[in-house]
Structure formats: structure tokens, C-alpha cells
Amino acid sequence: xxGNSRKRLDLNLLSSMKLGLLLLLLLGIMASxxxxxxxxQPPGFYRVYYGELPGRLIVFLSLDHVYRSWWFLTLAALFxxxxxxxSLKRIKKTPDLRSRGSVILHLSILVILAGAxxxxxxxxxxxxxxxxxxxxxxxxxxxxxxxxxxxEFKVEYYENLQPKQYISSVSLKTADGQxxxxxxxxxxxxxxxxxxxxxxxxxxxARGEAVINGKEVPFELAxxxxxxxxxxxxxxxxxxxxxxxxxxxxxxxSRSPLPNNPRLVAVLxxxxxxxxxxxxxxxxxxxxxxxxxxxxxxxxYTGLEIKKDPGVGILYAGFVILLLGLVMRYLAPEKH
Amino acid sequence: xxxxxxLLAYIFLLAAVILSLISLWRPGRLISYMxxxxxxxxxxxxxxxxxxxxxxxxxxxxxNLYEFTLLFAWGILLFYLISxxxxxxxxxxxxxxxxxxxxLSYSNTLSSGPGPLMPALQxxxxxxxxxxxxIAYGAFGLSFCLAIIYIIKEKGYDSPDxxxxxxxxxxxxxxxxSVAIGFPFMTLVLITGAxxxxxxxxxxxxxxxxxTWALIxxxxxxxxxxxxxxxxxxxxRSAIMAIVGFLAVLFTLFGVSLLLPGAHSYV
Ligand code: HEM
Numbered sequence: 001x002x003g004n005s006r007k008r009l010d011l012n013l014l015s016s017m018k019l020g021l022l023l024l025l026l027l028g029i030m031a032s033x034x035x036x037x038x039x040x041q042p043p044g045f046y047r048v049y050y051g052e053l054p055g056r057l058i059v060f061l062s063l064d065h066v067y068r069s070w071w072f073l074t075l076a077a078l079f080x081x082x083x084x085x086x087s088l089k090r091i092k093k094t095p096d097l098r099s100r101g102s103v104i105l106h107l108s109i110l111v112i113l114a115g116a117x118x119x120x121x122x123x124x125x126x127x128x129x130x131x132x133x134x135x136x137x138x139x140x141x142x143x144x145x146x147x148x149x150x151x152e153f154k155v156e157y158y159e160n161l162q163p164k165q166y167i168s169s170v171s172l173k174t175a176d177g178q179x180x181x182x183x184x185x186x187x188x189x190x191x192x193x194x195x196x197x198x199x200x201x202x203x204x205x206a207r208g209e210a211v212i213n214g215k216e217v218p219f220e221l222a223x224x225x226x227x228x229x230x231x232x233x234x235x236x237x238x239x240x241x242x243x244x245x246x247x248x249x250x251x252x253x254s255r256s257p258l259p260n261n262p263r264l265v266a267v268l269x270x271x272x273x274x275x276x277x278x279x280x281x282x283x284x285x286x287x288x289x290x291x292x293x294x295x296x297x298x299x300x301y302t303g304l305e306i307k308k309d310p311g312v313g314i315l316y317a318g319f320v321i322l323l324l325g326l327v328m329r330y331l332a333p334e335k336h
Numbered sequence: 337x338x339x340x341x342x343l344l345a346y347i348f349l350l351a352a353v354i355l356s357l358i359s360l361w362r363p364g365r366l367i368s369y370m371x372x373x374x375x376x377x378x379x380x381x382x383x384x385x386x387x388x389x390x391x392x393x394x395x396x397x398x399x400n401l402y403e404f405t406l407l408f409a410w411g412i413l414l415f416y417l418i419s420x421x422x423x424x425x426x427x428x429x430x431x432x433x434x435x436x437x438x439x440l441s442y443s444n445t446l447s448s449g450p451g452p453l454m455p456a457l458q459x460x461x462x463x464x465x466x467x468x469x470x471i472a473y474g475a476f477g478l479s480f481c482l483a484i485i486y487i488i489k490e491k492g493y494d495s496p497d498x499x500x501x502x503x504x505x506x507x508x509x510x511x512x513x514s515v516a517i518g519f520p521f522m523t524l525v526l527i528t529g530a531x532x533x534x535x536x537x538x539x540x541x542x543x544x545x546x547x548t549w550a551l552i553x554x555x556x557x558x559x560x561x562x563x564x565x566x567x568x569x570x571x572x573r574s575a576i577m578a579i580v581g582f583l584a585v586l587f588t589l590f591g592v593s594l595l596l597p598g599a600h601s602y603v
Contacts, residue, residue: 017566021559028555035545035596067543116541125538158452165455186455187536198538305538312534319527326520 015085023079030075034066080113101328108325111318119311131205131220131301143195143306145175153202153300161256166199168302184304194308201303206241206264208280211292222301226269229291233270237291240265241298251279264295338392341385342406348378349437356430363426363496371429372420378436379413386410393450398466399457401593405443407466408589409436411474415514419478423510427488427497431481442590461532468524473585475518476557480582482511483575490572508570511578519557526550545596549588556581 013019037058038045046064047055062069087106094100126141128148135149152169165185172180174192182190190197207220212229219227223241244255245263252265268276268289276289285294352374359367386406389397397403416432453462486507489498501507529547534540541547560577563569569577 017562021563024555024559024562028552028559031548031552031555034543035548035592039543119540160452162452163455164452165458187459189535189538196538198536200538307538312540315530315540319531322523322527326523330520 011085014081015089016082017086019078020082020086023075023082027072027075027079030066030072033063034072037063037066039067040065076113080110083107083109096334097328097332098334101325101330101332103325105322105325105329108318108322111321112315115311115313115315115318117311118314119309123307123309123311125305125307127200127303127305129201129203129222129301129303132299138306141306143175143308146195147173148197148304148306149173150302151181153302155202155257157257161258163257166202166302168199168304170197170304172197194310196307196309198305198307199302200305203301203303204241204243205299205301206239206295207297207299208239208264209294209296210237212237229268235268235270235275237288237293238267238269240267243298245279251277259298262298264293264298266293266295338385338388341381341388345378345381345385346437346440348374348381349433349440352378352429352433353437356426356433359426360430360495360497368424368426371426371433375413375429375433376417379410379417382406382410382413389450393452395453396463396466397450398462399451399453400447402443402446402448404466404469404589405439405446407470408473408477409439409443411470412436412439412477413474415474415478416481419482419510419514423502423507425485425497425501427501428481428485431484432478435477435481456536459532459535461528461535465525465528465532468521468528472518472521472525473589475514475521476578476582476585479511479514479518479578482507482514483578483582486511486575487572504571508574511575512564515557515560515578515581519554519561522550522554522557526554545592546588549584549592553581553584553588556584 038049041064043055043059043064046058049055050058058064062071066072083106087103087110090099090103090106094103124142126138126143128136128138128141130136130148130150132150132153135147138144138146138148149171150168151171154167156164156167158164168184170182170184170190172182172190172192174180180190180192184190184197184199186199189199204223205220206223207218209216209218210227210229211217212227217227219239221227221239223239226236226238229235229237240252242252242254242263242265243257243259243261245261246253246255247261249255255261262282264280266278266280266286266288267274268291278286278288278293280286280293280295282295282297285292287293352371355367355374356371359371386397389403393399397407412432413436416428419428485501486504489501489504489507502510529550530540533542533547556577560574560581563577564574
């Protein structure tokens with residue numbers, strides 16, 4: 001066999017429907033494996049959860065990160081090549097709009113995959129939590145020149161107190177010196193020149209002061225966080241913010257999500273044991289197991305997801321091309 | 337009112353199951369007519385229930401798995417009624433009725449309060465995403481029943497209803513027709529889902545189990561269409577692929593929600 005005909009043979013195989021079908025099937029099977037095993041856990045997790053040997057096998061076969069494993073990426077790359085070569089072969093034989101639509105549709109899959117690769121390699125994501133009234137410089141997080149200030153955060157409720165919308169009012173200083181004032185809501189991210197900021201989470205911060213071994217320690221902590229008082233004994237002060245304290249009920253119970261009767265519950269723990277517990281109203285000071293604690297106020301923090309993903313534009317272009325291909329393929333008049 | 341209409345839809349569906357099974361055993365004009373009437377009434381009451389629910393909630397019934405399950409049942413019945421223009425068979429009616437009864441029975445185990453829309457769902461993409469899903473899944477549901485009928489007919493059972501079915505080639509064509517309608521809409525489900533995920537979560541694809549299984553479903557039907565087109569894979573082999581495709585649909589919708597936790601937890 002001469003080198004040339006060999007090459008042709010390989011190209012025929014690469015562009016063949018047989019390979020295409022095999023790849024569709026294998027990609028489906030591989031993708032399903034990733035949905036059955038928890039992804040992206042540390043190796044120890046699998047050994048504890050599935051047993052020593054199965055755990056090792058899972059990690060060895062990359063089933064702990066299927067979608068980034070070499071064999072999955074290789075299959076996807078082969079699939080792209082298969083689609084490309086097959087479409088190129090068909091480009092020459094397109095007598096009517098329908099068959100052209102079909103080729104466009106297939107080429108759009110390559111554009112979409114290109115978008116996915118660019119997303120995978122170049123996207124930058126960070127999650128930040130910012131208290132209301134606070135600012136954060138985003139330079140260190142990979143968004144040089146940007147800084148973000150949260151002016152206000154609020155939750156809107158339906159009548160039955162189910163949340164309706166989470167809203168952060170922010171002011172964004174951009175790298176080119178602009179200042180943008182915007183409301184960020186769920187499903188309505190802030191967008192500026194490829195930078196996007198999403199409403200992702202929220203919570204309460206309790207503000208106050210504890211006196212630990214004669215030292216005044218001011219704090220501003222998310223509900224549930226702790227201050228170390230005596231590391232040798234594993235002794236900590238934990239703070240829980242209760243927006244609508246129920247005088248009759250369980251100490252940690254909130255009657256509603258609204259701050260109608262705000263209290264700080266301060267708990268002194270040694271290991272897992274509760275040594276002392278006090279409920280403080282705003283402005284109050286009480287000793288908690290010998291540590292004086294003052295509750296001076298509370299505020300919301302907002303959790304924002306910040307990202308830049310140059311792949312999205314290419315992806316969306318791929319979607320538009322795909323739609324165009326679909327319309328041509330299915331709606332163009334048939335030629336007999 | 338809505339609950340009453342739901343119940344009526346369910347009762348007529350059960351009637352259709354029983355009547356169609358009787359008609360397989362003792363065929364007749366009258367009983368076929370009754371099967372058909374029950375299914376039409378069931379569809380009409382289900383439609384009414386959905387309309388009333390929309391009015392009561394002040395929004396389309398797109399807010400939770402319960403509502404989507406009703407829409408899923410509705411879509412399958414719709415495609416069945418459309419298919420009556422080309423195929424009239426009590427065997428098909430029996431299969432569709434049994435499938436839809438199972439889906440509606442399952443919906444009764446889900447919490448059904450017409451609550452307001454949570455923040456993640458307040459998006460125009462909700463409407464596009466759900467409507468395309470109803471069409472895709474309705475068509476796939478019909479193709480599943482057609483595939484089973486194909487296999488039954490191919491086995492060569494000698495019964496009046498099986499003998500009255502269209503030829504194998506025609507059944508295969510119908511099956512292909514319903515997959516070919518479902519597939520572009522399934523593609524749109526994936527696209528609208530990705531655009532929405534980008535708007536709401538800030539990532540257009542995250543290998544969440546629901547997304548992954550939607551993609552797997554799409555791959556299976558893509559394989560069906562390509563094998564048929566280029567290899568002329570027809571008949572039993574392609575009927576089996578259509579059945580596997582719909583099992584993937586059911587798993588995406590119910591299996592994933594029950595077994596595999598993910599971000600997409602409401603449907
Ligand atoms: C077979 C496939 C799918 C079906 C039947 C489906 C169905 C639905 C339905 C009915 C909703 C409405 C909201 C609800 O009731 O929870 C929804 C929400 C959503 N879907 Fe899908 N979906 C599918 C695949 C996808 C894919 C592939 C993506 C993304 C890539 C996606 C992204 C979303 C997003 C972002 C939401 C809204 C947020 C949320 O539920 O929290 N979906 N889906």
C-alpha cells in the first residue's frame with residue numbers, strides 16, 4: 001500500500017459515520033458514568049466511601065473527574081474531527097437549501113465546541129461576600145482595575161414570605177475609570193465589557209465586641225462563625241444572628257426572615273460541649289461564661305459571583321448558526 | 337375546581353386504559369369509539385386544569401416538577417391525538433393511556449401547591465425552555481409507544497388489532513417522523529437551558545446530572561437519526577434505539593431528580 005492511499009484510507013475512517021456513531025455512543029456512556037460518581041472530591045473520599053480497592057480504581061480510571069479526563073477529552077476531540085471531516089466532504093455536494101442547512105448545522109457544533117474549549121481554558125470565576133456599605137478591590141482576584149462597593153442589599157418577599165427577589169445595589173469602578181451604579185438581581189447580572197457579576201447568595205453579619213483575656217476584640221461575623229478564646233482547650237465563642245427572635249420558642253428559631261426582633265445568640269463551646277449561652281438584644285452587653293460580649297448591630301452581606309468568560313460569545317455565535325442551520329434544514333422548501 | 341378537573345382527567349384516562357384493553361380482547365366499532373372519546377375528554381380536562389391553575393397562580397404552570405409532570409402527560413396526549421390523523425389503533429391508545437396514567441399517578445406523589453415563582457425561575461428563558469421541552473418530550477413519548485407497537489407487530493402476533501396496524505414500513509416511518517420532530521426541539525431545550533444557566537448561575541454548562549442526562553438523551557436520538565439516514569438502520573434496531581432514548585428521557589426527568597442531587601433540583 002502506498003503512503004498516499006493509506007492516508008486516504010485513514011481520512012475515510014476519520015470522516016465515517018461508523019466512527020461518528022461509535023463516538024456518540026461512547027460519549028454518552030462516559031458522560032453517564034460521571035453523573036453516578038461524585039466528581040472532583042479528594043482521592044481519600046472515594047476510598048472511604050466505596051472501600052479501599054474500588055476507591056483506588058475510581059481514581060485510577062479518572063472516574064473522579066470524568067469530564068476533564070484524558071480519555072473523555074480525546075473522545076470529544078475525535079468527535080470534533082469526525083464532524084469536521086465529514087462536513088467538509090459534504091460541502092461539495094449540496095444541491096439545495098436543505099442539505100446546505102444540514103452542513104451548517106454540523107459545522108455549528110464545532111463552533112460550540114470551540115466556545116466550550118475557550119470557556120474551559122480562559123474563563124475566570126470568583127465568589128465574594130461583601131457586607132453592605134463595604135468596598136472590595138477586585139484586582140487581586142484577577143480583575144485588575146475594578147473595585148466594587150455594595151450600597152445596599154435587600155430581599156423582596158411574596159405575601160407568604162417566600163423570597164421573591166434578592167437585590168444588591170452596587171457601584172462598580174471599572175478599569176477605564178468609569179463608575180457604574182446598578183442593581184444586581186437573580187437572573188439579571190451586571191454586565192460590563194465581558195465582566196459579569198451575579199447575585200449568588202446572601203446572609204447576615206453580626207457586629208459587636210468581645211473581651212477575651214482582657215483584650216477588646218471587635219468582630220463582624222456571618223451567623224454561625226466563631227472566635228477562638230482558648231485554643232489549648234479548644235474553647236470558642238460562636239455567634240448566631242436571629243432576625244426575628246421567638247421569646248417563647250427554641251433559642252435559635254426565627255419566626256420570620258425579617259429583622260423584627262433581632263437578637264444575637266452567643267454560645268461558648270468547649271469542643272462540642274456548650275459551656276454557656278446568652279441571648280443579647282441590640283446594644284446590650286452580657287458575660288458569656290466569663291467573656292463580656294456586646295451586640296452592637298447587624299447588617300446584610302451579599303454573595304456575588306464575578307466572572308469573565310470569553311468563550312460565551314463564541315458559544316452564542318454557535319447557537320445562532322445552529323438555529324440558522326435548523327431553520328434551513330427543516331423549513332426550506334423541499335426540492336424533488 | 338382545578339383538582340376536580342385533574343381528577344376527571346385521571347378517571348377518563350383510567351377508563352381509556354380499561355376500555356382499550358377490553359377492545360384488544362373483544363374488538364368492535366363502539367368500544368374503539370369509547371376509547372377515543374375517553375382520551376379526548378381526558379386531554380380536555382387536563383387542559384382545563386392547567387388553564388385554571390395558571391389563572392389561580394397568575395403565571396404559566398412552569399414552576400415545579402409537579403406542574404412539569406402534568407405538562408409532560410399533556411404533551412404526550414397531544415402528540416397521540418395528532419397521530420390519529422395517520423394511525424388509528426387501539427393498541428397504540430392502550431400504550432399511550434398506560435404511559436400517561438403512570439406519569440399522572442407519579443405526579444400525585446409530588447407536592448402540588450401553586451406557589452409563586454422563586455427568584456431563579458423569574459426569567460423569560462423559563463418559558464422557552466419549558467415549552468420546547470414539552471414538545472420534545474411529547475414527541476419522544478409518542479415515538480416510544482410506536483416503537484413498542486413496531487416490535488409487537490414484527491413478532492407476528494395474530495390478533496385483529498395487530499393485523500389492522502399499518503405496515504411495518506409505515507410504522508417505521510411514523511416512528512421516524514416523531515423522533516425527527518422531537519429532536520430539533522430537544523436541541524432547543526439544551527440551548528435555552530445553557531443560555532438560562534449562563535444568566536442565572538453564571539455558568540452555561542456545569543455537568544450537573546440533569547444537564548448531563550439531557551445531553552445523553554440528545555446523543556441517543558442523534559445516533560438514531562444518523563444510523564437511519566446513513567446506514568438505513570430501520571425496523572427493530574431503530575425501534576430499540578427509540579425505546580432507549582425515551583428511557584433516558586424518563587431518567588432525566590424522574591431518576592435524576594430522585595437519585596442524583598444537583599443544582600437543577602426543582603425539575
Ligand atoms: C431534558 C432536559 C431538560 C428539561 C426537561 C428541563 C426542564 C426544565 C424545566 C421544566 C425547568 C423549569 C423550572 C422548574 O420547574 O424547575 C427548568 C429549569 C432550568 N433549566 Fe432545565 N431542563 C432540561 C435541561 C437543561 C439543560 C441542559 C440546562 C443547562 C444547560 C438547563 C438549565 C436550566 C436552568 C438554568 C433552569 C432554571 C433554574 C432552576 O431550575 O433552578 N436545563 N428546566
